[in-house]
Amino acid sequence: MVISKAPDSLAQDFVQFAVDAGVLRFGEFKTKAGRMSPYFFNAGLFDDGARMQRLAEFYAQALLHSGIEFDMIFGPAYKGIPLAATVAVELARQGRNLPFAYNRKEAKDHGEGGTLVGAPLKGRVLIVDDVMSAGTAVRESIAMIQAAGATPYAVAIALDRQEMATENGRDVPHSAVQYVRDQLGLQVCAIAKLADLLQYLESNGTDAMRAHHLRVLDYRQRYGVNA
Structure with missing residues (x-):
């Protein structure tokens, strides 16, 4: 299996892709x-077949x-559902065929019933979502996975904002990603981080991007976390 991009290059390519897509x-x-x-990062705007692929x-x-x-793989409703399916397809294309499942918000009272759809939850489960703001979707996913007798093991997200989370309306000195990793014990894989976005803006060369870089840098200095 050949992986074509180093992590830093992959992150920069992803930021460019997200900008080009208007995401x-x-x-x-x-x-x-x-x-x-x-x-603002809105993964819901990856809204056609080519972009999702x-x-x-x-x-x-x-x-x-x-x-x-x-x-x-597990995809929490709603944005995690197409992500889980398409990531499973791509991993299979690259030689790693894995089952996937997702949940529905409302329990179905006919047919197979319940809130879970797809393969039975078992073993080490990867949760796939777009971003983590408060870790709420991850905690809900963990509860469903554990209730099914499986092990919530890791989380994959598109962008790590690397900023302080809030609890009861107050800033706390850790991000949602750090909370999930350090307090809940799950590994976290992000395609790109805020630091990668800053690098992209700084190296872009246009006046507009340099202005955006200054504003994003100011935001990170105010709300950012170290890792």
């Missing part, structure tokens, strides 16, 4: 935490580079 935008955006962010390739390459071992 990563610059301006002024209010976050769930109530902060005014100079950038390319996105799945980025996830697969990042996971293969990470060395994280897992037995199946």
Whole structure:
């Protein structure tokens, strides 16, 4: 199996891809935490077949580079559902065929019933989502996976914002990713981080991107975490 990109190069290519797709935008955006962010990442705008295929390739390459071992994939509703399916397809294309499952928000009371769809949850489970703001989706996924008798083992996300999480409306000195990794004990694989975005903006060379770089850098200095 040949992996074509080193992690740093992969991250830069992903940032460029997200900008080109209009998924990563610059301006002024209010976050769930109530902060005014100079950038916004909306994975829901990877909204056609070609973009989803390319996105799945980025996830697969990042996971293969990470060395994280897992037995199946789980996609939390809703954005995690197409991610789990397409990442499973891409990993199979690269020679690693794994089962996948996802949940529905409302329990089905006919047919097979329940909230889980797809392969039975078992072994070491990788949770695939777009970003982590508060870790809520991960905690809910962990509960479902454990209830099924499987082991929540790792999380894969597209972008690590590397910023402080909030608890009860207050900033805390760790990010959602750090909480999931250090407190919940799951490995985390991110295709790119805020540091990669800053590197992309700094090296782009245009006046507009340099201006965005200054605003994003100021935001990170105010809300950022070290890792």
